[in-house]
Every structure is written in structure tokens, then in C-alpha cells.
Amino acid sequence: MKAIRIHRQGGPEALVYEDAPIPALQPGDALVRVHAAGISPAEFTWHIWETPEGRSRLPLIPSHEVSGVVVAVAPDVRDVEVGGAVYGLTDFFRDGGAAEYVAVRATDLAPKPRSLDHAGAAATPLSALTAWQALFDHARLMPGQRVLIHGAAGGVGSFAIQLARWRGAHVIGTASARNVDFVRKLGADEVIDHEATPFETVVRDVDVVLDTIGGTIRERSWSVLRQDGLLVTIVRPPPPEGVAGRARGLFFTVEPRRTQLNEISRLIDAGIIRPIVEAVLPLQQAREAYERGIRDHPRGKLVLAVVGEDGGTG
Ligand SMILES: NC(=O)c1ccc[n+]([C@@H]2O[C@H](COP(=O)([O-])OP(=O)(O)OC[C@H]3O[C@@H](n4cnc5c(N)ncnc54)[C@H](OP(=O)(O)O)[C@@H]3O)[C@@H](O)[C@H]2O)c1
Incomplete structure (x- = not known):
């Protein structure tokens, strides 16, 4: 798959667009074909470089808010179905969503708000x-x-x-x-x-x-x-x-919570709250998106489009 990865500790300047293996599923996981991924400009200042057990995560894929479609699930997953449009906040210590595919704990995913496109949904979870x-x-x-x-x-x-x-x-x-x-x-x-x-x-x-x-x-x-x-x-x-x-x-540090995402979806679909998307950039321009986020303090979120309008990689 195509992915944005970082091979050394650094900032957006170290991001590269390259081929990476499609992630393997662990028990409880869903594989999501990513349509859009929200970015957090401060991500490279977080303690992201090692797992809690002290293993290096390099090379790592950033961005932990995704919206997309489930394409596979681990055998023990019951509550998320292949073909479902979902969104969610992914584990900060696993590879993120700046890629064509991401493996996510199925319990961290919720149905995408009906009234949002994938870019709006990806701007929401974190x-x-x-x-x-x-x-x-x-x-x-x-x-x-x-x-x-x-x-x-x-x-x-x-x-x-x-x-x-x-x-x-x-x-x-x-x-x-x-x-x-x-x-x-x-x-x-x-x-x-x-x-x-x-x-x-x-x-x-x-x-x-x-x-x-x-x-x-x-x-x-x-x-x-x-x-x-x-x-x-x-x-x-x-x-x-x-x-x-x-x-x-x-x-505190935010935690993925499906029940809260469902409540947030309900408020979004009722027109009570909405995500703010300052701009949507193609996956290849992730470096520019992070740099822009750090430099310009955008309104709301910057989002990476991974699947383009034509269904190809954005
Ligand atoms: N603990 C957690 O679980 C958690 C979760 C999410 C985010 N965070 C952290 O919370 C912070 C905010 O996240 P966010 O996504 O809301 O950030 P953001 O979208 O970049 O928003 C920050 C806003 O603060 C204002 N601002 C004022 N002074 C600023 C300065 N010196 N530098 C940057 N912005 C400044 C800007 O608006 P004006 O131009 O209008 O002033 C900007 O829009 C980040 O540090 C992020 O890492 C922590």
C-alpha cells in the first residue's frame, strides 16, 4: 500500500510517501480502507517513538483519526462488518491512518455519521x-x-x-x-x-x-x-x-470510546454540532499539511484525502 512514514525522530520534514506493507490483523482488529485521515500538527511532539514496552516504533505511520470502509475483520470480531463505513480514534502506539489501510481495534470504531463525508468524519474523533x-x-x-x-x-x-x-x-x-x-x-x-x-x-x-x-x-x-x-x-x-x-x-489523555462516538454522531446528524475542516490535502501532501498546521494555526482540522473522488488514491 501507499503510506506516509517517518523513519527517524523528527518533524514533518522527515515524512516520506512510500510503499509499506498492508498491516496484519491482531485479534479484535478490523482492517479499514482509509478514505480520509485527520492530522494533529503537534503529533511529533508527543511521546510516540516507542511503545509503552519501550520498543522502537520506527518507521511509523502518523495520524490517528480515520474514516473509511471495513475490508476485513479478525475471526473474533462480531460487531463490525465488512463493507461498513466507520470512523474512529486509533491507538496512539500503533501505526496510524496516513495510509491506504489501517488495522484498528474494532471496538474503537463507530459507524460514520450519515450526514458527513469521509473528510468531515476524519476531522472528528480525536x-x-x-x-x-x-x-x-x-x-x-x-x-x-x-x-x-x-x-x-x-x-x-x-x-x-x-x-x-x-x-x-x-x-x-x-x-x-x-x-x-x-x-x-x-x-x-x-x-x-x-x-x-x-x-x-x-x-x-x-x-x-x-x-x-x-x-x-x-x-x-x-x-x-x-x-x-x-x-x-x-x-x-x-x-x-x-x-x-x-x-x-x-x-488527561483522550481515550477511544465507541459509546461517546455514537453520541457525537447523533449530535452531528441532528445538526447540533459539526466538525470544522479548514482544508483537505491529498495523502502525498502530508508533509505540507503538518507544516501548515504548525505554522498557520488553522481553524478546526486539516485532513488528508486517501481515496480520491475517482476511487483511486488521493
Ligand atoms: N491530552 C490529550 O488527550 C490531547 C488530545 C488532543 C489534543 N491535545 C493537544 O492539545 C493541543 C491543542 O490541540 P488542537 O488539535 O485543538 O490544536 P489546534 O487545532 O492547533 O488549535 C490550537 C488553537 O490555539 C490557538 N493558539 C493560541 N496560541 C497558540 C500558540 N502559541 N500555538 C498554537 N496555537 C495557538 C490557535 O487559535 P487562534 O489563532 O485563534 O489563537 C489554534 O487554532 C495540542 O497541543 C495537542 O497536542 C491533547
Whole structure:
């Protein structure tokens, strides 16, 4: 098959488009003919180079959000059928979806939302599951609570704004000037242009902060939280003590969850939430897509098209 692979630790400059073996199925796996794969520009900064057991993963195939069609299943798989259109978040420690085929634990796949094409579906699983788990599993966001979402125009942020709105929270987002109207249209009650106004000068008493940026943004966020508030960060673990007995901080890594993907599909097909696809590039242009993601901070996601309009490799 054709695949994007990286043979040494590095960034997008080390990606190559080449032939690779079609992945072998392990028990519980489905083989998916990938139609589209979402990319995370930060992927090469993650701890991806070794398995949890310490084995090198090189050469590895990046990109862990896929949408496609099941072409084979392991003998023990019952709940996913050959021919089904599926989408999902794949294991971060196995080869990803920037390839014509990917082997995925069948339990990590869900039927593709009917109202989305494959590019839209591939833009969804990582970002929507992360936003869902941050707001609902970890922060237990309730109607009427106040939530501040940093990086509101990004992949995770754009889903978080929509999900928090759906839950009935008072939603505040931060974005650069060019994204302020866009984030308001996603459903934010208030949007702060972080280039013009330090958010901590205009926000106070929030129940939940969702930090998708880290660094000083995270540190400056403690002061806007209520005494019993919670800062959820997805970038790097915060000091466990929070700040001097005030709010609590929490870091987590997103997990594949089919039940949540089904709920996300339902909201998408009902027109309540939607993925944001900034651009779709052919698989061969993966390097450019990752570079663009790092450089331009796109709205929502960049997606690789693997099967083209004509059914051939995109
Ligand atoms: N822990 C987990 O399970 C998990 C899951 C998913 C993602 N992540 C991590 O969460 C972070 C966000 O992911 P994402 O996919 O939402 O990213 P993204 O799509 O690149 O969005 C980040 C947004 O933050 C804003 N921003 C402000 N300052 C920035 C800066 N210095 N650099 C980059 N962006 C900046 C940008 O919007 P404006 O231009 O409007 O400011 C950008 O759209 C990444 O670090 C990713 O690795 C972690």
C-alpha cells in the first residue's frame, strides 16, 4: 500500500510517501480502507517513538483519526462488518491512518455519521472525544456553569465550544482577532480576542477552564477560576496542588470510546454540532499539511484525502 512514514525522530520534514506493507490483523482488529485521515500538527511532539514496552516504533505511520470502509475483520470480531463505513480514534502506539489501510481495534470504531463525508468524519474523533471527555467526564460540566475555553477556534476548542453550548453552560472562548466572529457563530456567549485583551482582565468566577495551549496561558488561568473550580489541561500535567489551596488542576489523555462516538454522531446528524475542516490535502501532501498546521494555526482540522473522488488514491 501507499503510506506516509517517518523513519527517524523528527518533524514533518522527515515524512516520506512510500510503499509499506498492508498491516496484519491482531485479534479484535478490523482492517479499514482509509478514505480520509485527520492530522494533529503537534503529533511529533508527543511521546510516540516507542511503545509503552519501550520498543522502537520506527518507521511509523502518523495520524490517528480515520474514516473509511471495513475490508476485513479478525475471526473474533462480531460487531463490525465488512463493507461498513466507520470512523474512529486509533491507538496512539500503533501505526496510524496516513495510509491506504489501517488495522484498528474494532471496538474503537463507530459507524460514520450519515450526514458527513469521509473528510468531515476524519476531522472528528480525536477533537470531539477530547472535548467530550474534558467537559463531561472530567469537569462534569452542568447547565448554567461558566466555562472558559482557550484555543476556541482549534480542533479541540471548536468542538468544546459547541458541546459546552449544547450542555447549557455559559461559554467563553479565547481566539485571535481573525477567529472571534467564527467562534461566536460556533455558539460562544463571549469571545475574547487574546491578542487585544488579556483574558484575566475581563473573565472571573468560571467553574471550568479548558486549556488547549499550556505554558503561560495555563498559569494565568488559575486566577479566573472560582475557589472550587477546575482547570482541565490537555497539553501537559499541571502541578497537582493547583494554586495555594484554590482551584484544582487535571491533565488527561483522550481515550477511544465507541459509546461517546455514537453520541457525537447523533449530535452531528441532528445538526447540533459539526466538525470544522479548514482544508483537505491529498495523502502525498502530508508533509505540507503538518507544516501548515504548525505554522498557520488553522481553524478546526486539516485532513488528508486517501481515496480520491475517482476511487483511486488521493
Ligand atoms: N491530552 C490529550 O488527550 C490531547 C488530545 C488532543 C489534543 N491535545 C493537544 O492539545 C493541543 C491543542 O490541540 P488542537 O488539535 O485543538 O490544536 P489546534 O487545532 O492547533 O488549535 C490550537 C488553537 O490555539 C490557538 N493558539 C493560541 N496560541 C497558540 C500558540 N502559541 N500555538 C498554537 N496555537 C495557538 C490557535 O487559535 P487562534 O489563532 O485563534 O489563537 C489554534 O487554532 C495540542 O497541543 C495537542 O497536542 C491533547
